[in-house]
Amino acid sequence: MKSFGKRPEGERLERMKASPRWAGEGFRNVHPVLPGLRDPSQKVAISEFLCGGVRRVPKGPLPSLNPLDTWLRAPSTGLRATWLGHSTVLVEIDGLRVLTDPVWGLRASPSTLAGPKRFQPVPVALRELPPLDAVIVSHDHYDHLDYPTIREMARMDVPFVTSLGVGAHLEAFGVRPSLITELDWWESWRSPKAELSITAAPSQHFSGRGLKDRNSTLWSSMVIHTPRHKVFFSGDTGLTTEYEVIRERLGPFDLVMLEVGAFHPSWGDIHLGPENALKALQLLGGGAFLPVHWGTFSLALHAWDQPVQTLFEQAPRQGVQLVLPQLGEAVEPSTVDRVTPWWRGVDTMEGPGLPEDEAKKPLPKAMPFPVD
Template sequence: MRTFGKAAQGERLERLRSLPLWDGERLRNVHPILPGLRDAGAARPSARDLLRGDPSRIPPAPLASVDPRAGWSKPPASGLRATWLGHSTVLLEIDGWRVLTDPVWGQRASPFTLLGPKRFQPVPIELRQLPPVDAVVISHDHYDHLDYPTIRALAKSRVPFITSLGVGAHLEAWGIPPERITELAWWESHRVPGTGLTVTAAPSQHFSGRGLTSRNSTLWSSLVLAGERHRVFFSGDTGLTTEYESIRDRLGPFDLVMLEVGAFHPAWGDIHLGPANALQAHGLLGGGVLMPVHWGTFSLSTHAWDEPVETLLSLADPAQAHLLLPRLGEPLEPAERRPARPWWRNRSDLEAKRTPPRETRSEDPVDPKEEQLPWPLD
């Protein structure tokens, strides 16, 4: 299956083997797991647990969204604007340049067309309707961050890709010319030619792989996107580590901090932040406007679909963390510091509840191969 991608070979593989994270066979997290992150007594959810239809995991009605094109027609007054398009896909406008993070327009976060987490609703705008983009950045190779149909569509453009080391093998296999791909190890930077944009890869605590045999064969990273006047931190997927302090000292301060808050579970608390640890990470990074990502699009864990953002809203101290909570497709400038409001509740309260799509019920038979999938897949 082409969706699985391609393994790194040759010089790319040699670069991976030279990393401090390489253990002789694959990459691994080397930062010590902080106390309390992972509940050793919590059982990992099975494929059956993750795939079965649970109404709480899917919004009862389509989420509020807007067409961003009118907002994009004028440049941001402050020089920095973010448009959340779902999950970890954000169009950033930084000092006159546009960057697209982890673009996913596909229907499922899965290698399969009929199995796996299905998106709650379409992206607010079609991929072909995007304005010209100066760079695409990809944090790691999981399906909800590296999407085969989206990459195939972007291959027809001329946009350059900046990604974690090893991910370029997938991109090349899917039609992106090598000259449009830049792969970074942690702390390496790349100046996008013809722009004022610099992209720097930074540490994260996660994992990678798109199949049973490719676990941790490519690097995972957080990313710092810098223009002439503004800096944005994008977490990708990660657990909480004290390396955020090093990122702050070496690459901060940040005008916008985008942190993942969804798909958390006690059994994998070391590789996903969740809302509480996202607030801790935000503090270690030195603050800045906080925009949660990695929620509201796919059901990738066992919690309710809105639990990540509801918990974040309840825990955040406005004096310590100003939250940027845009609707889907709503271009917002962090400098405006608009009051955070729970816009996602409105339609749920006013519209009749719909029956969630049937995926797999707990009593349904599950293919033994599905039970062997390397959950979590994100």
């Protein structure tokens, strides 16, 4: 039950109610849904989510590297990113380290027995991470805010930067209140120890960890900036013209991390998918593009590698600098000149994959749907 977190109350709730995003009972998306983003005629039933789709899970393990030795050396360009799975990325920026949406747990679920199970372990153990200067939690969904991960990270004495209301969950999971900063859109946290800022920006999504707390906390994209570099992290979002405003107010960006997986035609207003991610990148003004939110959990009906394969085919035609590292591969975006389709051999490899009965397990009743 502890994994459900805690609902905001008291002064925290009053601050949330003062937000322009508050709509009486919860937060809301304030920018209109673009035409054609959502196809209500293709709704997904729970039974289809559990048993539908093809190739939703890789047959073998994805290639994975241990980044510990690389992390001992400073990046020559001052900016390096290590994709650790799903939306978890260690960003090294001008001598500082920021971790996005840390999830080391086995499942994106309130239950340890049911719900979407990760394809394979994170390339590096949580206890082996180098010292961090900040941790970002974009919103409170289970594949972005993971109870066992936060419980362990609460011992690390690191600042957490998150969206309005999410601090109630973090406190319930053991993080000291003095280490938590909750932001409304366009608000910033500044490190007291270094020239590092993190600014919350618009996204188009929803929140909730149970059946009765939908939109009770805010969701955000986040911009990490130092005097030399800027990095955009989408969190979860649908395509929105607010990205033009983000570009004008916070851009340009050296690295753009956009979600590309767990998409479906009926969820087009709350998830990008690869094609809309390319449109979002254009609205943001470009920059090296590192796709996230794929290759770790089966959260939609599409094939596990469809998002990245689509990007691999379409991005070069649009002149996009694509950055597609393997799990645990630390890359400096400005030095990447080509992409190797390393994922193509995964389904021909020998490996355990997931048990055949995994998809037959029901989702926990307290989990909202879509699950992300």
